[in-house]
Amino acid sequence: MLHEIVARPSRKLRALHWCNRAVLVISTIFIGEWGLYGVFRCPFVVPFVSCQNCPVMTCPGQLSRLFWGFWGVWLAVALFFGRAFCGWLCPGNLTNRVLALNPFKFGPNPVGVRNYRWAKYLMLAAALLAWFALGQPRVNVPLRVGEFWPSVWLTWEHAFPMWQLRFVLTVGILALGLGILMCWCRFACPFGAALELVRRFTLFRFYKTTECNDCDKCRTVCLMRTRPDEENCTNCGDCVGSCPKDCIRFGLKPRGKE
Numbered sequence: 041m042l043h044e045i046v047a048r049p050s051r052k053l054r055a056l057h058w059c060n061r062a063v064l065v066i067s068t069i070f071i072g073e074w075g076l077y078g079v080f081r082c083p084f085v086v087p088f089v090s091c092q093n094c095p096v097m098t099c100p101g102q103l104s105r106l107f108w109g110f111w112g113v114w115l116a117v118a119l120f121f122g123r124a125f126c127g128w129l130c131p132g133n134l135t136n137r138v139l140a141l142n143p144f145k146f147g148p149n150p151v152g153v154r155n156y157r158w159a160k161y162l163m164l165a166a167a168l169l170a171w172f173a174l175g176q177p178r179v180n181v182p183l184r185v186g187e188f189w190p191s192v193w194l195t196w197e198h199a200f201p202m203w204q205l206r207f208v209l210t211v212g213i214l215a216l217g218l219g220i221l222m223c224w225c226r227f228a229c230p231f232g233a234a235l236e237l238v239r240r241f242t243l244f245r246f247y248k249t250t251e252c253n254d255c256d257k258c259r260t261v262c263l264m265r266t267r268p269d270e271e272n273c274t275n276c277g278d279c280v281g282s283c284p285k286d287c288i289r290f291g292l293k294p295r296g297k298e
Contacts, residue, residue, distance in 0.1 A: 053281045060128060060276050068131040074100040075131045079210055080192045083178045085170040085202060086230075111231070115238060122242035123235045126225060127274025132214075136225050139217035140263055156227050157271060164233035179203035222263050226272050236271065244291060245269050246279065251287040258282045269293065 068075075077099040078087030084094070089111065091101040114125045126133055170176060180199035196204065209228075216223040225232055239245075247269035248258075258267050258279035266272040268279055268288050280288055 056277050056280060060278070063128050064130075064134045064137075067129040068134050071100070071129075072131040076188070077101060079207070081188075081195050083180045083203075084176050085174070085179055085206060086167045086176060089171065090176050115234065118235045118238040119241060120243050121275055122239040122245050123232065123272075123274040126229075126232050126235060127276030130225075132229065133222075133225055133274070135214065136217045136222045137263060139214070140221050142218050145219050145221060159227045160229055160233035160236070163228050164230040167230040177202075179206075221265060225274075226264055232272075239273070245293060246273065246275055246277065246288060246290050247293045248283075249287040249289060251285050252283075253285060255284065257284065258288060 074088070077096065078101070081096055081099065082088070082094070082101075083096065084090045088101065091099070094101060096102075117124070180195050180203040196207070199207070210224075213228045214224050220227075245268070248267065256267070259265055261282045262273075262279050264272045264274060264276075277290075280290075282288075
């Protein structure tokens, strides 16, 4: 049982953490290129969700042309494991973890950062508006199928302002991860916001027992700056072993537990 691992932070605990990193790396190898195409070359306002209509034939997203064949599965899985996709499989998570390794980032949080938790829901609302109300318009013309980076430059030159705005916002917020830990994942990812809404009904999760004394040591070791079963928890397991009172568990959360 996982609570036994918590009680004895040893090789099993280190194995859990290394397993998480290994799965993130393997996932990035398989779907990271799709992520690059989505940010830098996808012709739609909302990337990754209209692969069946995409003219960029070199994009790996062509291998999964049905939206519900990928994102729909993860929305369903979220009912069982919450934001586990974010914590275990998302290339964006690994990218933000790498950015967090730099020595110039702020402390635990710049003043007022927590007040912007609503931003990811605003991004989700904007994505849904573009997808449904505006009909997911194509806002750039993919002119080349050759080398990736020259194609990116031509895409920028010939894109509509809406695409350029989306590009600048995405890259800019990712860059903020150099100073604000996991900035994109915590405050801007629209799919993370959708999973966050589903996470509230998750069956299996890391959670705190009533013995928690709010020392916040789990929050200190968590790059998402949260606590088990609270907003932005991705079930990654980084907090396991950090609690001096051994009150972090994994599984079905008993009723009445806080």
